[in-house]
Amino acid sequence: AQSVSQHNHHVILSEAASLELGCNYSYGGTVNLFWYVQYPGQHLQLLLKYFSGDPLVKGIKGFEAEFIKSKFSFNLRKPSVQWSDTAEYFCAVSPNTNAGKSTFGDGTTLTVKP
């Protein structure tokens, strides 16, 4: 079975600071990778995803993530955060099979101070 580890449980940044959230997974086969975001009081929504091709993936709101296969990592980055980025961020992995199941990390809460 696959597992996902998000090392940072809570990150606090000032506006304009750069962001990097770590995500590592364990699975022996081919995977699809996702970052979801949950703004306060809202449901999860997709931020970006990687299925194949260019390992540097760009998502909404200036976020990007890089898939490094040798490190089993899919870290999320943003060069300059805004107060509105305050949210909980979840990394998820889905084996490249027909099951459609994803395993989620425990989440990282990002607080951006104005």
Next chain:
Amino acid sequence: DAGITQSPRHKVTETGTPVTLRCHQTENHRYMYWYRQDPGHGLRLIHYSYGVKDTDKGEVSDGYSVSRSKTEDFLLTLESATSSQTSVYFCAISERGDETQYFGPGTRLLVL
């Protein structure tokens, strides 16, 4: 936003009572999921469905059952609610070939 609704959105119940949560989709997606979200635990899969009347257990299925008699509806039942089942429950859908999951607005359940 994907057409996913959950009902009820909030519920308070007492220990030992049965509770049914409903997820309804208008996207005709094949896969449907039920998760619970608890602080420090992220999202944990309770049950999922890969078609009408085809369901399987997730990692935290004890005390929960599901049914899917129509493509658009996925019901989660707590046969006898316990305080440990106090949580926020999210339904999600996805389609074969696109593993992206689309989430409903969630149901806050409090078991007293």
